[in-house]
Amino acid sequence: MLVGHQPKEFLLAVEALTVSFDGFKAVNDLSFYVDENEIRVIIGPNGAGKTTVLDLICGKTKATSGSIQFRGKELTRMRENEIVKTGVGRKFQNPSIYDDLTVFENLEISYPRGRSVFGALTFTRDAAVRDRVHEVAEMIFLKDRLHMNADLLSHGQKQWLEIGMLLIQDPDLLMLDEPVAGMSVSERAQTAELLNRIIKNRSVLVIEHDMKFVEDIAHKVTVLHQGQILSEGTMEKVKNDPKVVEVYLGH
Amino acid sequence: MTDNRFFNRSELIGILVLAVFLVVVLPLTLDVFRLNLVAKYLTYAFVALGLVICWGYGGILSLGQGVFFGLGGYCMAMFLKLEASSVENTKIQSTPGIPDFMDWNQITALPFFWKPFNSLTFTIAAIILVPGIFALIIGTAMFKRRVGGTYFAIITQAVAAILTILIVGQQGYTGGINGMTDLRTLKGWDIRPDHAKVVLYFFEVGLLFACIMIAQFVRHSKLGRILVAMREKEDRVRFSGYSVANFKIFAFCIAAMFAAIGGAMFALNVGFMSPSFVGIVPSIEMVIYTAVGGRLSILGAIYGTLLVNFAKTSLSETFPELWLFGLGGLFIAVVLAFPNGLAGIWGDYVQPRIDRLIASRKSKPDGWTDSSVADGAPAE
Numbered sequence: 001m002l003v004g005h006q007p008k009e010f011l012l013a014v015e016a017l018t019v020s021f022d023g024f025k026a027v028n029d030l031s032f033y034v035d036e037n038e039i040r041v042i043i044g045p046n047g048a049g050k051t052t053v054l055d056l057i058c059g060k061t062k063a064t065s066g067s068i069q070f071r072g073k074e075l076t077r078m079r080e081n082e083i084v085k086t087g088v089g090r091k092f093q094n095p096s097i098y099d100d101l102t103v104f105e106n107l108e109i110s111y112p113r114g115r116s117v118f119g120a121l122t123f124t125r126d127a128a129v130r131d132r133v134h135e136v137a138e139m140i141f142l143k144d145r146l147h148m149n150a151d152l153l154s155h156g157q158k159q160w161l162e163i164g165m166l167l168i169q170d171p172d173l174l175m176l177d178e179p180v181a182g183m184s185v186s187e188r189a190q191t192a193e194l195l196n197r198i199i200k201n202r203s204v205l206v207i208e209h210d211m212k213f214v215e216d217i218a219h220k221v222t223v224l225h226q227g228q229i230l231s232e233g234t235m236e237k238v239k240n241d242p243k244v245v246e247v248y249l250g251h
Numbered sequence: 252m253t254d255n256r257f258f259n260r261s262e263l264i265g266i267l268v269l270a271v272f273l274v275v276v277l278p279l280t281l282d283v284f285r286l287n288l289v290a291k292y293l294t295y296a297f298v299a300l301g302l303v304i305c306w307g308y309g310g311i312l313s314l315g316q317g318v319f320f321g322l323g324g325y326c327m328a329m330f331l332k333l334e335a336s337s338v339e340n341t342k343i344q345s346t347p348g349i350p351d352f353m354d355w356n357q358i359t360a361l362p363f364f365w366k367p368f369n370s371l372t373f374t375i376a377a378i379i380l381v382p383g384i385f386a387l388i389i390g391t392a393m394f395k396r397r398v399g400g401t402y403f404a405i406i407t408q409a410v411a412a413i414l415t416i417l418i419v420g421q422q423g424y425t426g427g428i429n430g431m432t433d434l435r436t437l438k439g440w441d442i443r444p445d446h447a448k449v450v451l452y453f454f455e456v457g458l459l460f461a462c463i464m465i466a467q468f469v470r471h472s473k474l475g476r477i478l479v480a481m482r483e484k485e486d487r488v489r490f491s492g493y494s495v496a497n498f499k500i501f502a503f504c505i506a507a508m509f510a511a512i513g514g515a516m517f518a519l520n521v522g523f524m525s526p527s528f529v530g531i532v533p534s535i536e537m538v539i540y541t542a543v544g545g546r547l548s549i550l551g552a553i554y555g556t557l558l559v560n561f562a563k564t565s566l567s568e569t570f571p572e573l574w575l576f577g578l579g580g581l582f583i584a585v586v587l588a589f590p591n592g593l594a595g596i597w598g599d600y601v602q603p604r605i606d607r608l609i610a611s612r613k614s615k616p617d618g619w620t621d622s623s624v625a626d627g628a629p630a631e
Binding site: 058060079080081084085089090092096097098099100101105108109110112114115116117120121122123165169 | 468469472473474476477479480482483484486487488489490491492493494495497498501
């Protein structure tokens with residue numbers, strides 16, 4: 001299903017994307033484009049298909065039809081781990097970390113080397129790995145907890161750890177699903193600062209409900225409603241769109 | 252955290268204690284008959300060791316390890332049987348030079364797949380590769396399709412049942428329900444007398460330690476940590492860029508190859524191989540050994556195997572009809588009360604006391620038990 005050639009400058013081109021669960025179209029004929037170094041926020045009411053869009057891009061859910069091109073590569077036909085290798089990183093809504101391992105080991109597993117079976121067997125924890133883990137741990141405020149088991153971290157710290165695990169992968173496209181949900185006010189402020197630092201030099205796709213946070217970081221906002229785009233543009237434009245006010249912001 | 256690629260200090264102590272126990276204490280205290288029993292038990296320890304990697308670390312419960320134990324055992328037994336079926340040994344048969352059970356089943360020529368087993372080199376390769384490749388095929392078929400958990404366990408049971416039926420049914424090629432009996436020599440060296448049993452025991456212990464080292468290496472590698480990670484959050488591992496299926500296949504294959512080495516040693520030590528070590532019941536018993544020892548503890552699995560088998564031998568001699576209930580009860584008790592088995596009990600209750608004792612008196616504790624069983628495990 002080739003839907004014309006897109007100009008090369010788009011990092012991510014989603015075209016005519018549809019996924020149907022037993023006839024229910026969670027995402028329906030969706031098209032949008034993300035530029036290099038763009039920060040795009042997806043908002044919309046519950047059930048609009050926001051998380052499904054991220055699932056489709058990272059390969060967790062297979063598309064029924066349509067195309068997702070990342071740097072000219074078709075993602076819909078790739079396995080999850082191959083998509084990661086092309087440079088797409090994903091943070092889940094609930095912190096998804098390895099509870100039985102230490103913070104250090106969590107970060108080390110995410111370090112992009114030795115990903116094959118043989119590579120993992122012969123992987124050595126050399127200076128490059130240690131330095132990078134320490135560097136990232138410092139960014140995510142967990143420097144003095146490196147050897148603590150991850151299940152002992154607070155909810156906010158777990159969220160940071162997962163962000164750190166993405167960071168160490170150094171993806172070109174970072175996808176974050178509600179990164180500040182469930183955080184305390186001070187954790188929220190720290191997270192905003194953290195995100196502002198890590199979104200440099202890469203494109204970011206964020207799902208978030210916190211409008212203040214969205215206004216702070218978004219270059220462009222996409223509003224989803226019932227699996228389709230309701231409105232798209234700058235925050236200013238979207239906020240004043242009567243359709244958006246009616247289905248989402250009006251509440 | 253990792254002192255070298257194989258073990259840290261307390262694990263080294265544990266391995267040395269086990270080595271002293273198996274190499275010095277047991278041979279000095281047991282007669283040859285009992286030592287040969289230990290050798291038989293230790294063949295199951297190979298299976299338990301594989302299950303620690305596959306089930307304990309990787310979270311892949313296989314209820315069909317008897318399949319690989321059996322494949323390894325049958326490969327070895329085929330070689331030994333061929334050697335025992337020389338033309339002069341079998342001249343009373345209607346077709347001399349083929350195994351006796353073939354002759355009884357009106358087979359007049361050695362089947363093609365038996366012929367390579369005249370070579371010991373081929374046999375040794377086959378002991379590792381046949382089960383390894385079989386595990387690779389099952390693993391690829393299951394894990395690439397993301398079949399896991401209970402479904403995988405059920406399928407491994409089905410495979411165990413199928414293989415048993417196949418062996419029993421193809422009597423002319425496999426010896427049927429009786430298996431392959433009357434195994435005598437290995438390259439002309441008689442495996443039946445007492446001194447041979449002792450030599451085989453030490454050889455087996457050596458192999459067991461080689462496998463322990465491999466298991467330790469796997470566990471301390473990043474692959475070991477990925478297995479633990481996978482057990483909990485398969486999706487996260489995928490989205491960290493790993494092919495989960497490949498890692499599961501690897502763990503399953505390692506477990507299969509360990510089990511096969513155990514099976515081959517069984518054929519050598521016990522002198523026969525039969526389908527009763529292949530099916531569902533022995534496969535489940537092997538999982539129980541691992542659970543009792545502690546599924547996260549490499550050394551615990553070995554102690555667990557020895558303990559359950561000693562109990563089995565002594566109890567089934569006195570109360571034959573009660574033993575199976577005892578075994579079932581033991582399994583339920585361990586899973587409910589001590590999910591980490593002996594190693595868990597050691598780590599939670601014994602080790603802290605010894606540590607305190609050392610700290611207060613600075614005197615060495617005695618006793619044979621291994622001191623690293625519990626803290627060897629990186630995970631609960």
